[in-house]
Amino acid sequence: MKTKILYTAFLLVLFFQMGCTEPYVIETVGYESVLVVESTITDEMKPQVVKLSRTSTLDNADVLTEYNASVTVVGNNGDNFSFSQDNETGFYVSNQSFSAQPNVSYTLKIVTQDGKQYTSSAVTLPPSVEMDEVFGERIVSPTEGKDGVQVLVNTEDPTGNAKYFRYEYEETYKIVAPNPSPYTAEIINFDDEWYTFDVILTPREPEIICYSTEYSTGINQTATTELNENRVVRFPVNYLSKLDAKMQTRYSILVKQYVQSVEAYTFYKIVKELGSVGSLLSQGQPGYVTGNMVSEANPNEKVLGFF
Known part of the structure; x- marks a missing residue:
């Protein structure tokens, strides 16, 4: 009898909570x-990339790619690099590989398909600093709910010229299917009223092993300005739970370190504090952050991004 009373009371509380909760539809005003604008031109010899998109409403998570723009990076040494839009990704990729050179100022110039022109402030390449060490370490922290491997970075700049660092990574892992299917399934004759359908099974060679590559998202950066030494020590780049399928067979991670100016660091710091998720710059920002891109025709026009 006691069990029944407790069970009924729990249901009453649950129904009460469900009845008092109403969905709220967010409206964009x-x-x-x-x-x-999202771009990081580096000293690595490669095709450089510029990503252009448009902000969307808060209830729209889609990335609104900016198409058919003219994109150019100009150096004060006379270098001029044109970009073309990749049909698959929508990114603008330089027509030739190049690397940013020391003591050269670079400016990003954009002309959108409606003829509007945008220009960045001239920026120079910060001093290059190699990472001292990238390593993994077992971490068990019941208070943080962690039991797995933490990927950490150590970096030092004895000259003291590099103080602001940002990190990205790409991880590749091997997957072994526990129960590979010897068939390819195709659904036909689907009835959306009665939800009936037929399945055709076609024999195939079982796919047992595959590889997947994923890229970091969000903003992960640090500064040494408030430290006694100009060193980045045990900075966390990525965490992997021991239950993560990525860890089951084979895993590798490529960490990239970017040395930034104080202006770039401050920009990304504010963007992160405003709640950037999913990509380096969230298209659904709750507020506006001034970067170093401006409209040539209207300096008061809002442009989000930092070159």
Whole structure:
């Protein structure tokens, strides 16, 4: 009898909570279509990339790619690099590989398909600093709910010129299917009223092993300005739970370190504090952050991004 009373009371409380909760639909007020610029030109010899998109409403998680723009990076040494849009990704990729050179100022110039022109402030390449060490370490922290491997970075700049660092990574892992299927399934004759259908099974060679590569998201950076030494020590780059399928067979991680200016560091710091998720710059920003991109025709026009 006691069990029944407790069970009934729990149901009453549950029904009460469900009855008092109503969904709230977020409405966007005063939406502006703002150009979003995302680019990091590095000293690595490779095709450089510029990503252009538009802000979206808070209830729209889609990335609104900016198409058919003219993108150019110009150096004060006379270098001029043109970019073309990749049909698959929508990114703008330089037509030739190049690397940013020391003591050269670079400017990003953009002309959108409606003829509007945007220009970045001239920026120079910060001093290059190699990472001292990338290593994994077992971590068990019941208070943080962690039991797995933490990927850490150590870096030091004895010259003291590099103080602001940002990190990205790409991870590749091997997957072995526990129960590989010897068939390819195709659904036909689907009835959306009665939800009936037929399945055709076609024999195939079982796919047992595959590899997957994923890229880091969000903003992960640090500064040494408030430290006694100009060293980055045991900075966490990525965490992997011991239950993560990525860890089961084979795993590798490539960590990239970017040395930034104080202006770039401050920009990304504010963007992160505003709640950037999913990508380096969230298209659904709750507020506007001034970067170093401006409209040539209207300096008051909002442009989100930092070159």
